[in-house]
Each structure stands twice: as C-alpha cells, then as structure tokens.
Amino acid sequence: MFFVVIGIYKKPIQWVESLVGGGIYAVQEGTYSVVSGVKGVFTHYFFLVGLSDENPQLKKEIERLSGEINRLKEKEALADRLQRMLNFKERSPLTLIAANVIGRETGPWFQTFMINKGQDEGILVDMGVIVPTGIVGKVVKSFPHNAQVLLMTDTNSAIAAIVQRTREEGIVQGMGGNLVRLKYLPRVAEVLEGDILITSGLEGSFPKGLPMGRIKKVEKPEDSFFLNITLTPEISFSKLEEVLVVSLKETLPPKDADAEGNAVPEPPNH
C-alpha cells in the first residue's frame, strides 16, 4: 500500500528529479574532471620528480653502455684483424713475425712507423713488412725491443716489382702522400690501368708474388724512354695497427701464389 502511494506521488516530481539530478551530475562530472586533473598534475609532478632523480642515473648508464659498446666493437675489429693475420700467417710458408704499430714518424720529411718488436725478437734491418692485403715497407732501423719501418710510399723507398699480367720488371718508388710510381718500364711496355703489381723477389726483402697495388695511370711522355706509371697501394697506411715482418731466412713464394709466383690478392678490406 505504501509503495503504491509512493508510486502515485512519484510521477509528478520526476521532472524535479531529472532537473536536480542533471544539475548534480553536471557538477559531479565537473568536479571529477577537476579532481582528476589536479590528481594528474600531482601524479605527473611526483612522476617527474622521480624521473629527474632517475635521469642522471640513466644518462650514466647510457654513457657506460656506449663505452662498453665501443670497447666491444674495438675488440671485435681487433679480433677480426688478428684472425685475418693469423689465417695469412698459417697459410704462408714464410717466417712471419707479428708486431703492433706503436708510433709514427716524428717529423714531416719521412713516412715511417715504429713497431713493438726488435732485434731480440729477430727483427733485422731490410726485412720486409707486410699485411695480408699487400706489402707495407721495409725495416730501416732495429733496436733491441722496437724497430722502425719505412713505408713504401716514402720517396726513399724502392722495391723491385713485376707487372703480374705482362711480367715486365720495374722499381716501385714512393712519391710521398699515398702515391707510388713504377719506374724504368720502357715505353713499349704493354701495361694497362688496373694491372696488378707484385714483388719480384729480387732484392731479398720480400718473396716473389706479394701484391703491391694496382696501376692507376699510365703516361707516355714524349721526352723520356720510360713510362710514367702511378700506382694506388691497396693499403691504408695511416690506419695500420698490426703488421707482419718477413724473416729474411725464407724467401719462398706464398702458398697462394701460382707456379709463376702470381699472388692471389685478398679483398682489400684492411
């Protein structure tokens, strides 16, 4: 009975209810938005405070990890280079002494570097210095525990060479910078740009057949008996870090060479 009475009397005030309820709902929603906003600001504020504490730590961590990545990359590159050297050394019949480059020339007039092996390790003056991709130069000074190597690009360097394709002989001399020239090849010589030059083995520092570089330019000057030939060595001399010194005791051609001593050059990735 009570509920029936309530039901009867409720209908007329429904519009009041919806009016008041709507208003309250609007206020409720507004309040909720404001409270959420303020709450959000505080949450973000405290979150940012936390972040600002965390940020230096993360920066430090990034720095540490960057250093670690660099160190690992360096180790990987070193392992790669040493692996290539080791492969070459194992395949080669030569007595090769591995050495690290520990310093460069003191003045501007020569192109040399210092290695960390010397007389005590069997390094003697005039021994050839190579890397798997080609020849580097010769030992010119030897001390008990280090030695000085003259690069083939130095103007004082001269190494006997053969053009691999035509078997013509000449002398490779440095021109300074990263350039090398082939001297004493007669005008009639049939050399072409791109021909590979190898060591002739005549002077004793290097065995026959080691790659020296490719012919870059051939010129026939009118007033000379000889060709002007410029080479590009396939080695980046300024980036050398490890080298192999060829012991003078053995001068056999490398295993990779064919019957005539032609080298099979490795990809120039040194």
Added chain:
Amino acid sequence: MKTASLKWLYPLFIFSIFIFFVPTQTLLLETIKIGGVKPDLGLILSYLIGLGWGRNRGLFWGLLLGGFQDFFSIGSVGPHFLFKGLIGFGTGLLETFFLYFSLQAHAIVVFLISLLHDLLGEVLFRGANGGLMGVSYSMLGRGFYNSSIVMAVLFLVLKQARLEDFLIGKGTR
C-alpha cells in the same frame, strides 16, 4: 703573475719533455691530424722557448728537441737538430723585437718558419730522389696548424700575464 711564481715550471717542463715529447709527437698528435697533416711539436716548442726564455735556452732546447726528433726518425742526425736549434736561437735573439708583435704577427712568423723548415727538408731528403714537389698543400697545412697552435698558446699565456712576465728566465739567462 710574478716572474718568480713561474720558475717552478722549468724543472717540470724538463721532466715532461723527456717523458712525453716523443710519445706526444708520434702518437698523440696523430689523433689530431687534419688531412694527413699533424703539427710539428719540436718547431712549436723551439719557437715558444726561444721567445719565452731567450736565445741560450732556445738554442739548447731547440737542439735537444731536434735531436730527439732526429733520433726517432730514419734520417741522419742533424736536420731537425740544426733547424730546431736555429729556430730556438733565432727567436731568442729577436725576442725583444718579437715582444711587440701581435698574435697575428707571431702566427705569420711561425707559418713562414714552418714553410721554410719543410722546404729545406724537402730539398734535403726528396731532392736527391727526384721527388721534389715544391711547396705542397701539406706544407701549407702544417704551417697553418703550427701557427694556430702558437697563436693559441700565446693567447692563453698573454691572458694570464704580460709577455714580459712570460720571460721567466730573465735573471738566469
């Protein structure tokens, strides 16, 4: 800055030269090469020592630094020894004249000294092999590099003290 306050630098300098000169020239400066050109520390120091400490010390240190460079080079002992000695002595001799030079004037002098130094070496070591190329870009680059370093050092020194104060060996020379 008082003259006496810089005297403690001298033994420290001697010690540093003996220990660090060659590694710095052969390794450290390799890392700041620009276009394959690195500065010549021997030349720079000879000039600065001559300028700062007079002709006797300039000569002594020039000869010593040049001797170091010759010893660790493949050339015969002599060229660096002689040239650096001359640079140290010459700069020391003209010290009072150089005193009135601006930084730019010092830079020009060092540039010309460096160029002459490299040219003489070129004639001595490359001329005989037919590889004489005259003034090269690397010589110009090295001259520019050397003069920039001298200018920077003098700027730093002059920022701290007048050049007269830099002459710390005045009483002992």
